[in-house]
Amino acid sequence: MRLKLANSDMVLELDPAAGGSVSALRCGDVEILRSGPARSGPTFDPRQYSAFPMVPYVGRIHNGRCSVNGMDIQLHANLPPEPHSIHGFGWQTGWKVKAQTDQSATLIHEHSEDAWPWDYTALQTFILKEDALIVEIDVTNNGSNAMPAGLGWHPYYRRKDARLKLPTSHEWHPDEETGDNQPIAMAPERDLSAGRAVESLKLDTAFSVSDPIIEVTWPTHRVTMLSDGIFTHATIYVPPGEDYFCAEPITHAPNAVNSQLPDTVTGRRWLNPGETLSGTIKLSVER
Secondary structure: OOOEEEEEOOEEEHHHHHOOEEEEEEEEEEEEEOOHHHHHHHHOOOOHHEEEEEEEEOOEEHHEEEEEEEEEEEOOOOOOOOOEEEEEEEHHOOOEEEEOOOOEEEEEEEOOOOOOOOOOEEEEEEEEEEEEEEEEEEEEEEEOOOEOOOOEEEEEEOOOOOOOEEEEEEEEEEEEOOOEEEEEOOOOOOOOOOEEEEEOEEEEEEEEEEEOOOEEEOOOEEEEEEEEOOEEEEEEOOOOOOEEEEEEEEEOOOOHHHHHOHHHHHHEEEOOOOOEEEEEEEEEOOO
């Protein structure tokens, strides 16, 4: 079942069965996020949508391998031809509608222990305001031992005439062979703190940020994503030859589960049985 929420000029469309994805976000005649496809049938590709959730981890787990609590874990590669496990599991499975009003909806995704050896429950709650969308993402560990956890949101924006600004402090550089990921101090020509034209960028990069705020401006409007303090990182994806880009609030660096760095640096978090990790992103629109 697809959902449509409306509040004044703001319209949000959701496709829960397609990875809990957003399929449109508009303010009047302005497309705030790139609109997704008119899906028919059970198949879907979240990368064609407006936004999708990342849970219970974000970014890549190198080669899908990690060791946790003495358990050696091997996850399948879920984005061929890459050999890694990426963005968790929520984005590639169906979510169900837990609650809905005219201006809000809560979606639920429940995972049973498999190669990822924990049961967990994830929720997305969308609240549509007259000039903003609030997205809350939760994950609860229903397993019997501590689970590494992270959250993220993966929105797609139109690239034409866009200018991007975020307070980058470090850039993460993964070793392609080992997956080891290290934060490097920002070079002036790579720093996004003062704002850069998106067309001048070519990135698939995770950054540490000094403040969890992402600003994107076009001649017609401005979008500000202000996130909770747990979103200590952001991924910027500007692929060559495409008409979109992604600016993603995330709680930890890629491959954090395998890092030897402190959790305070990577953003990695651990949930004991019954504990919940929750984060809120507010996407505000100015016209």
